[in-house]
Amino acid sequence: xxxxxxxxxxxxxxxxxxxxxxxxxxxxxxxxxxxxxxxxxxxxxxxxxxxxxxxxxxxxxxxxxxxxxxxxxxxxxxxxxxxxxxxxxxxxxxxxxxxxxxxxxxxxxxxxxxxxxxxxxxxxxxxxxxxxxxxxxxxxxxxxxxxxxxxxxxxxxxxxxxxxxxxxxxxxxxxxxxxxxxxxxxxxxxxxxxxxxxxxxxxxx
Numbered sequence: 564x565x566x567x568x569x570x571x572x573x574x575x576x577x578x579x580x581x582x583x584x585x586x587x588x589x590x591x592x593x594x595x596x597x598x599x600x601x602x603x604x605x606x607x608x609x610x611x612x613x614x615x616x617x618x619x620x621x622x623x624x625x626x627x628x629x630x631x632x633x634x635x636x637x638x639x640x641x642x643x644x645x646x647x648x649x650x651x652x653x654x655x656x657x658x659x660x661x662x663x664x665x666x667x668x669x670x671x672x673x674x675x676x677x678x679x680x681x682x683x684x685x686x687x688x689x690x691x692x693x694x695x696x697x698x699x700x701x702x703x704x705x706x707x708x709x710x711x712x713x714x715x716x717x718x719x720x721x722x723x724x725x726x727x728x729x730x731x732x733x734x735x736x737x738x739x740x741x742x743x744x745x746x747x748x749x750x751x752x753x754x755x756x757x758x759x760x761x762x763x764x765x766x767x768x
Contacts, residue, residue: 571607573657574765576629576674583754585700588660588677590626593668599729600671602627602657609672619729622721624668624675624699627657631757633691634764640756641684641691644749645742651689658757660695661722665704676700679750681711684743685726692739693753694726710747719744 570576572589579587591600591609597620599612615621633653642650662677677697685692696714698705708714723744727737 569607572602572674573604573607573627573629575607578628578630578754578758579676582628582758583679583751585676585678586628586660586697586754587674588624588626588662588697589629590624590662590668590671590673590675592621592625592671594621594623595669596621596671615729619725621661621729622718622725624662624664624671626660626662626671628660628695628754628757629657630761630765631658631754632656632761632765633658633693633757634760636756636760636763637693637753638691640753641686641693644745645684645686648686648740648742649689650686650691652691653760654687654690654692656692657761658693658695658754660697662697662699663705663708664699664702666699666702678706679747679754680708680713681744681746682750682753683723683726683741684745685739685741687739693757694722695750695754696722711744711750712746 597615600609601612603610638653678700679695679697681696683694
């Protein structure tokens with residue numbers, strides 16, 4: 564008897580035929596979530612990572628790009644552009660993506676097409692942990708932003724604040740640092756490198 568199985572969100576879904584210019588994003592959490600969910604790498608199911616701390620709430624849709632992995636090529640690019648900040652290795656996870664949309668998406672565990680416009684060069688305990696910033700394809704409002712330089716500074720600051728504080732208790736020094744906010748072309752290069760790392764470290768194992 565034939566059996567059909569749900570594709571693993573990390574390994575079984577393509578990043579898209581037009582990647583990296585347009586990518587498939589798997590969304591794990593949305594701005595209304597009070598719990599941070601993430602993919603269980605073994606089973607592909609969403610799992611509870613931790614409750615969101617205090618007033619922290621992700622400002623955008625948040626997830627990852629399938630068939631990507633942050634290892635040596637991503638770390639090398641981060642290291643070369645981190646202005647002297649220590650980058651030891653990639654964080655060993657799929658590449659994170661924040662997706663801007665005017666429309667409310669009420670839950671995660673979905674896929675959607677996204678257009679990368681920039682990103683954060685983030686370092687967490689010496690590990691490259693880039694965050695790609697994208698807009699949902701076809702969004703009537705955000706489609707006018709083709710590069711992160713089009714975004715209001717206040718919006719970028721809000722995103723930066725979340726990632727610099729989402730693991731911290733009040734009064735604690737951030738364990739993360741963001742050395743750069745980069746534009747579309749660098750974002751595409753980070754995606755390409757994460758796809759190369761996936762082929763090297765995941766497909767060949």
